[in-house]
Amino acid sequence: MEIGVPKETKDREYRVGLSPSSVRVLTEQGHSVFIETHAGVGSGFSDQEYLHSGGKIVPTAKEAWSRELVVKVKEPLPGEYGYLQKEQLLFTYLHLAADRQLTETLMESGVCAIAYETVELPDRRLPLLTPMSIIAGRLSVQFGARYLERQQGGRGVLLGGVPGVKPGHVVILGGGIVGTEAARMAVGMGARVQILDINVDRLAYLETLFGSRVELLYSESLQIEAAIPDADLLIGAVLVPGRRAPILVPRHLVETMRPGSVIIDVAVDQGGCVETMRPTSHTNPTYIEAGVVHYGVPNMPGAVPWTATQALNNSTLPYVVKLANNGVKALAFDAALSKGLNVKNYQLLHPDVQRDFPDLVP
Template sequence: MIIGVPKEIKNNENRVGLTPAGVAELRKHGHSLLVQAGAGEGSGFADSEYEQAGAVTLPTIADVYGQAEMIIKVKEPIAEEYPLIKENQLLFTYFHFASGEELTHAMIERKAICLAYETVELPSRALPLLIPMSEVAGRMAPQEGAKYLEKPLKGRGILLGGVPGVKPAHVLVLGGGIVGTQAAKVAAGLGAQVTIMDISLNRLRELDDFMPKNVQTVYSNEYNIREAIKTADLVVGAVLIPGAKAPHLITRDMLKTMRPGTVLVDVAVDQGGCIETCKPTTHENPTFIIDDVVHYCVANMPGAVPYTSTLALTNATLPYAVQLANLGWQEACRRNAALRLGLNVVHGEVVYKGVAEAWNLPLVEVDSVLEGATV
């Protein structure tokens, strides 16, 4: 199979879809790799490293899309990439269709095969291709929140861990999954007083068993959230419903009950956000203020630490990429139920329930698409 790795062109996105080690592994299986010149520079990988691993470097993004049967990326295609995508071309990347109506319709129109990292799901309900970036974003959230709590950046002027004789900051984490757990651990490690909320009592019991003593677990409901945000200095939104829009746990009217300079970090913003007033921002302009509350809503947080993120992502995606390349997407998805759940849009049809519901589109059963496909 001919596999293409284009340079990411989303604002301040420095990650790349495949490392030189990933290229070498796919070459070992007999596949051809086309890498756009400069694609790995932001992550610290030179063109020469890709060439030594067996890839051919091409000068433009159009060259890569034009020749590749399968595209491996990090973030969803943006508008200028839409015309480059060919019918029947396999795109293996993060899509987050449930928060992007324009993107959804564009991929339907292009009749590509869109296999989304974020909805590849194991029988255990784990999301193996989302976990590494969730770990990175979760660990970054308190780090970014601590920065924007500084007064010159319009925060409350509070040191997250406090000092002897002065109380530490109160950090509220909404969601006890991968992002929330990592955020709570880092915030607690910095010395903050942390409250983590979730709707699963079983998950709260698990968290209670291994979290340090400065982390409290509280059942998540509207009343408890409204009470907690009154004293929170930093709120981390870490809610995920796979492939679907995140629910709004903090609404516009709640902002008036927060203290001026409170910081909100909505890690769920690429799935629509769990804070109503959040809208996607970039690393170039990461924050905005509503009702004196600082909103940090960067949709590609791990892009700020591209070396770590690219290595972590390739570690997770490469085994699936090898299956797709070796077997073809149809047979790979027939054999691997986790990969099959990654299919979101196929040949102009929406095959993932969360995407169809988000934009009121007809849903086609994925099995019927696979039955009609030839290897």
């Protein structure tokens, strides 16, 4: 099969869909991989490395897109819509619930779109979302600590505090992968940490990880209202697979936070769980609203592309191989991969996305 790897076009998105080592695996199985020139440079991979791995370098995005299977990292942007082809396989992150225009465009194009974030194992784990969730969770505290600095518009709070001065207070909404990794980093820095989640079993599991170092609370409106005004750093880590994130923090709660506090909403690529949050970019990552610093970059792992590309490829490569070897038939015998199918034959097929766009369902 011919496989295309275009260069990512999202603002400062330096990850790449396939690493040279992944290209080697595919070419050794007889597939042809066409990589847009300089697609891997941001992740530390030169065109020469791809050539050495058996790949073929093409000079334009169009030539990379003109293949049976296209492997990317982020969703197609409007400038790429014209490259979509009928019955082409597209394998990437899509997050359609937060993007009606992209959803309609994919449907109109006739492309077969499979989303990393909805590939789901029988035990409900999301194997292709997990590596980026780990990275985003860890980065959320790293970035939060930076933007709490006074020079960045923050309160001037050191999360770990110092002897004689209390540490910063980190509130994390959601105890999944993102929330757990955020807590791991915040605890390591010495912050006071609270996690709120609606799954009591998950809270019990988190107690085995953190013991008394993290305060674990059942997430309901009164608890959220009590925790947020005192938060120096609020991290939104809410995930409803395939669907738009629920708004857990309305504007009036944001207005109760101290000036210079920071909100990092990792759920922004699914619409965000904070009412005042809107998507930003790596070029302009923050804005201030109600006196609070808001960080809403939807592709946070793009800040560490050398790590993120390899972590992502470790998980996506087995599925890419299945698609390359079998085409769309791979969906028939791989139940996890079939859960990733969002759009095919001009129809929106994923049930969770359908619930967000009921008018697009026949």
